[in-house]
Amino acid sequence: MSLRIWFCLCVLIPTTFCAVAQVTETPPPSSIKTIIFKGGTNVSQLPILKLGEPFVLEFDALTGIEPDFYYVIEHFNYDWTPSSLVKSEYLGGFDNQRILDYTNSFNTYQIYSHYTLQIPNQQTRGLLVTGNYLISIWNDDNDLVFSRKFMVYEDLVNVGVAIKRSRDVKYIDRKQSVDIVIDNNNFNFINPLENVKILIIQNNNLTTAIANVKPQYTLGNQLVYKYISETSFWGGNEYRYFENKDVRAANMGVQFIDLKEIYNNYLFVNTSRADQLYTYNPDINGNFLITALDVENVSIEADYTMIHFALQYPELPAGKAIYVYGNFNNYALEPENQLHYNAERGLYECAFRLKQGFYNYIYVVTEADGTLNEGAVSGNFYQTENDYKVLVYYRDLGARYDRLIGVGEGSSVNISN
Known part of the structure; x- marks a missing residue:
């Protein structure tokens, strides 16, 4: 039995284990980037959709081999334990279908394939009830690639x-x-x-x-x-931001650029704001927007660049760690976005690929006991x-x-x- 089919049966036929386990989102590998939900006229990285409203899930695969992906949708209770509904009670039509709509990048240094899944579609007619949902993306080898939570509501109160x-x-x-x-x-x-x-x-x-x-x-x-x-x-504090809609020039928040196998953008060195006075600086509250100059379709013509983050901050004791995150990676704490201390420069640094656009980000600290401290670097202001x-x-x-x-x-x- 494939892992994907087992995952579906786990919801359809609850066992003692499945009934009590709370589902968590699976972050994507480094080869999957720019996961975007679009619902109605709104774009949000936490899609909260009205019942009957269509939505679109988009993402890029940076593998260069046009892999096949499949989607599975499950329904969950308030506490993210599997609900007792069977598939036909919350989903019209069928899931576990291959995503057919994809297009290869055009005129970019980084080769990628852009995938688009729209619900409803010919196989999946739509969602039938409100509540919590999880959409899981699987590959041809029956491996779970990533999953994202979303919510469907009725406007009753x-x-x-x-x-x-x-x-x-x-x-x-x-x-x-x-x-x-x-x-x-x-x-x-x-x-x-x-x-x-x-x-x-x-x-x-x-x-x-x-x-x-x-x-x-x-x-x-x-x-x-x-x-x-x-x-x-x-x-918290207002988010930091940068924009690299022109890969050939240093844009807002970018100190300088360098072309290697792809363009590298080196951001200005950031410093701690925890002990500074609050200063209003308009942001988009952690969100991001894909944008690029002189292109017709940013979905496939916006390029990927290596973004280099640098933070001037005292070296932390063992057990603590610093991450950079935002909606661009679904606020995940992963090895890719963890900063490491460079003793020669006296800076915390990390670098990873992001698609051209305008990005909000923030630095956070995880304590030795695993708790998250969002204000350690940025401070907290009412x-x-x-x-x-x-x-x-x-x-x-x-x-x-x-x-x-x-x-x-x-x-x-x-x-x-």
């Missing part, structure tokens, strides 16, 4: 989101608190303390999302969340402009899966006390 300074005086200058009001005038909640669950996401980063927060109190037809610490995030999303899940009595019944959005651009 109104979700109000307001961003406040922390109510904890100790963190008032460094944290942001998310106040939430769920208005269920047109939806009847039964036992909301147990059956309603929310997920709060900052800047599309599931790694730092807050889950399992119960309503603080009920006010008429409203569920209210106004906690002191339970819904608070570190403010004034930082962050985007927030609040997802509302509901499971009715006797239901077999968690419905996603509402999504709210807010920004700290107008943060208040």
Whole structure:
């Protein structure tokens, strides 16, 4: 039995192991780059789609051999354990199909194939229910190449989101608190303390999302969340950025370039901002945009360059590590984006390939115990402009899966006390 078929059966016929295991995303190998979700008119690296809305998944394979890829879609509960639904209950048509739409790069130093998967398509007619989903991409050898989470919702409740300074005086200058009001005038909640669950996401980063927060109190037809610490995030700082839409010239954030087997872009050396005053600098909250000068189709004509990151920072003790990440790699902590200390230069450095475009990025530190410290290099400031999303899940009595019944959005651009 192939691994891909076993992975499908694991959801179709839950065993004790599958029923309790929480699914995690599989990061792609270094040969797979620029994974982009497009849903409706929006482009986001965390796709939250309305039920019935089509979406597109795109990615590049830098192998130069036009490999075949297949896709599998699974449905999951709020806590990312497999739901009890069988495939035909949440998916119209068939998955486990080969991705047929791909095009080779044109006039680029880095040879790659650009793949496009659109749902619905001739084989997969669409998604039938709301909730959490995982799309997995497999190769011809039945190896899992990568997987990404996405969510499908119904617009059944109104979700109000307001961003406040922390109510904890100790963190008032460094944290942001998310106040939430769920208005269920047109939806009847039964036992909301147990059956309603929310997920709060900052800047599309599931790694730092807050889950399992119960309503603080009920006010008429409203569920209210106004906690002191339970819904608070570190403010962080504005993202750093660079743009290399012209590979032959040093663009914004690029100090100099060098042509080897492909173009190499050396970014300006960054320094710690943790002990500096906050300075507003407009960003796109960790996102990225593929763009290139003098091309008609950036999907296949934008080139790949080797991006060299450098950070002036004291050498960390054993057990700690520094990474650079953002939406460009789905906030993953992988060997490729880990910086290593260069004693001769007194800098932390790393380099990897990225497609031409405008990129936000940030440096983070992992502590010896594995915990993530996003503010160690950049600092935490309550004034930082962050985007927030609040997802509302509901499971009715006797239901077999968690419905996603509402999504709210807010920004700290107008943060208040």
